[in-house]
Amino acid sequence: MAQAKSKSSVKVKVQKFGTALSGMIMPNIGAIIAWGLTAAFFMWPSGWFPNKNINNLVQPMLRYLLPLLIGYTGGRMVDDERGAVAGAIGTLGVIVGTTQPMFLGAMIMGPLSAWVLKKIDNAFQDKIKSGFEMIYNNFSLGILGMIAAIFAYFIIGPVMAVGSYWAGVGVNAIIKVHLLPLANIIIEPAKVLFLNNAIGNGILVPLGIQQAAQAGKSVLFLMESNPGPGLGILIAFWLFGKGRSKSSAPGAAIIEFLGGVHEIYFPYVLMKPSLILAAIGGGVTGTFLFTLLGGGLKAAASPGSIIAILIVSAKDAYLGNIIGVLGAAIVSFLIAAVIIKNDKSTGDDLADKQAQMQAMKAESKGQSMPEAEDAHESVQSYANVKKVIFACDAGMGSSAMGASLLRDKFKKAGIKWPVTNTAVRNLRDEPGLLVITQEELADRALQKTPHAMHVSVGNFLSSPKYDTIVASFKALTQVEEKPKPKPAEEKKLGSIEGIDFGKVKEVDFIRHDQHVGTATMATSLFNDAMKKAGKTTPVKAVRINELDDDASHLVIVTPAANKNLAVRYSNIQTLVVNDLLKDKKLAEAIQNLH
Template sequence: MTTTSTTSKPAGARVAVQRFGTFLSGMVMPNIAAFIAWGIITAFFIQTGWTPVPQLGGFPDANGTEYPGIVGPMLTYLLPLLIAYTGGKMVYDTRGGVVGAIMTMGVIAGADTTMILGAMICGPLGGWLIKQVDKIWDGKIRPGFEMLVNNFSAGILGFALAMLGFFGLAPVLSFVSQVLGNAVQWLLGAGLLPLASIFIEPAKVLFLNNAINHGVLTPLAADQVAESGKSILFLLEANPGPGLGLLLAFTFFGIGAARATAPGAIVIQFLGGIHEIYFPYVLSKPILLLAVIAGGATGVATNVAFGSGLVGVASPGSIFAVLAATERNSFIGVILSVILSAAVSFLIASVILRASRKRDLASGEGGDLSAAVAKTQANKGKESSVLGGLAANPVAATAPAAGATVATATAVHNIVFACDAGMGSSAMGASVLRNKLKKAGVEGVTVTNQAIANLTGDADLVITHKDLTDRARQKSPNSQHVSVDNFMNSPKYDEVVDQVQHQGGSAQ
């Protein structure tokens, strides 16, 4: 079994933005459950909710008694502090998370608006600063004084950063948040918000949407929910309609593998909420960007017209998640926005596909998604398990590069699939291998998934996309490393199964 350290490097600017977006999503995604919980509480208990409860929703009761509720405190304190701690921990483990949260608390107390944006800045910054402070006396502390120095250095730095956040950063970040909020309101008032799709839809295809969605839209949307109980901004990127329309067009008017795989892709995209499944279809014929842009703009315009919105994050962008987060008076607008955006996307994509159908059939282009899948994964900068089944032919296993490691027969009991976020791609890859091991009668081997940044070095074997193997090897140098091109059907899985079957005590 061989591994490879070959790395594809897209354009530097795009990679930088992708890494920035990945870092932002790395702070938000682990805390999506908290956003969903807050959204449910908001939907039910605020004054305009399904079941208004003053004590929970934070509004005056019939006697005029005011209550703080839990909706406001969760938005003001819980969500920002969770994000800040996660961001600081990403930079410098638990110690960085604690200092980052302390700094963010200063910003929260000193600001007059929700500080989710501040948490995304102060959390990682606090983690980085304590990391630099620890470097000053690394290896210089006398034995027995480590805990004393570590606790007081973090505490004193946390105190200083809390003061800096309260007096210095809070006014600045409040101003920035106000400017961004006013810009959104101006776009809404001028009827220009649908134009955002011109940037968002191409950004999704290029995997640049995380920087926009988690860095700007989610903080602004949370503020809007606090003020009006709903926000249209949650739907700018999550609407599954444009992708649905595109895939329906391929189902009826596509050719070859593109047509054959489109119905299955609809299930994954529309019901499962994994939008990246339709990106290769767009890249196979880039002019189809017009279809998804028009579809996205139609959906936004529909929500603007009906004044509809969500009460929380719809993640993943499944129709079920969207409906679950829909504000009680917004169902008509939200459902219509999905239907109309899908219809517009379908009509435009159908015209494009029909117009080029004869030429595509004659040339053999437009039906094989292999090249588009490869391009999509290059744009993403990592392997995507949901895309693996789209290619007409599985991507061949890469040959070992210079310096590549050959996996040994060392006993393997703990296998970890690792990717950037530690969720979608790696989770599905782990599921595939887990099923293969089960069918082979192998017991005593655990298969899990996690983010590369969270690798602890105790895994016996780490499986990553070939572009991420070098990073994984740095985080877990003592593990065996296997690189794959395709998380869904890599031939390397059979080699892994064969290895664990022939190690002592693993096969049943």
């Protein structure tokens, strides 16, 4: 049992690390594609439409823009805007310290710079006297950024230059002896365990950009994004499968091949684990054909759609890319067909098979099924839900499609709760939250949002649990007719009458709320007025993401800032004023505070 738990913990940790890597790349895929298309179309003299003037954009985008965006994103993942700026400054030191594109260096210096800044803030920010917050914030960031850039220039830059050089040499050597296809023996099973974004965007894309910068294209972009293996497996289910797996396979094949959402075929493989051999066979075949026929892309194909692959294919690589994808699909289809035709199962519903498999996996780990899994059977358990979030590894493709599907079901049923999607890493614990995620990511989602209600599904696009969720919400709206408050009892939003001062334990001003006056000055003046009135409630200037969502916080904001606040929080109390420094409501609030 202990060993099983250890393995599960290791898997979650690996997923977290991989997600952190891909999280720096995924938001910037558009910029990477912009660079790739610019190079493919206008690079002098090898582009489709070579242009010397436009060609001047290619190298600055590669050397400065992309690493800075990656470093900025990595810093923001650690410490929001301050961390993002620190990450970008630190990354610049790596860029200037070497002549090579510094994507891996950016993935180190971005989070590292932000982490150091966060530790410094945790140690000193609470000790800063009122009125000196801005000078601390600006100079702490400036001094730390300077030190990080110098450190990166002299230490990280040279080390990463050597590492990147030898990594490139190693990849080229592996390609020359045709051993690169063996990497798919690891890549394909890892994809099915929801490490696809970690491997593709966290590892292969940075290495691929570096290779493409030197050779004009890279086969590394195709190793994880090749839709061929998934297409072959889904066609095999379509022709030889049984039950729901057979009927759902054609639609899934279209989404996987044209839409590029590879996650849609993972449940089919998980349902019959021997099909991983088909995925491996297809992946190895595809990569072998790519390398043999000179295939490669100018930039990352994200999502892994055949359409995206054709758009960013190198000028001389179209034949190799098309044959590689088709070859992968044919081999995976042949292997999958043999496995499926010899399968003796009764062809039960796909979702039932996935639920059965999940229970067996949980039992093998010495665990019971999570309480969250049973919760969806109870109508009453939905009484406190105010928002539904679909969470997948990247926060795009499959979760967006699942959210769209449930949103449509809600609309038809007359249910008005919001349904959104995000990456697991961006989940935030808050009251009234229902999190729907894939079974393999359920542990991570539960760690991020322990107080939320959780429902895990095998396939975002095909789960009977959606109908249970809709029925439960519908039953609540029919059974619980909440009496409407009388006009005299309604709270006036942003007014003194609408605030329960007995619950207030802290007064907060939001930093950067500078429409009329600054939060720093407003905090200082309000604090002085509180002391003169003999009031003891603490007054603080905080960032908008630093609040706990409960009624103990009274947040004083301008109308514009209140809109941003309302998106993030539902339980805090707000006092909306037109002037942070002089509004008459401030004096009224002081009289009511303790």
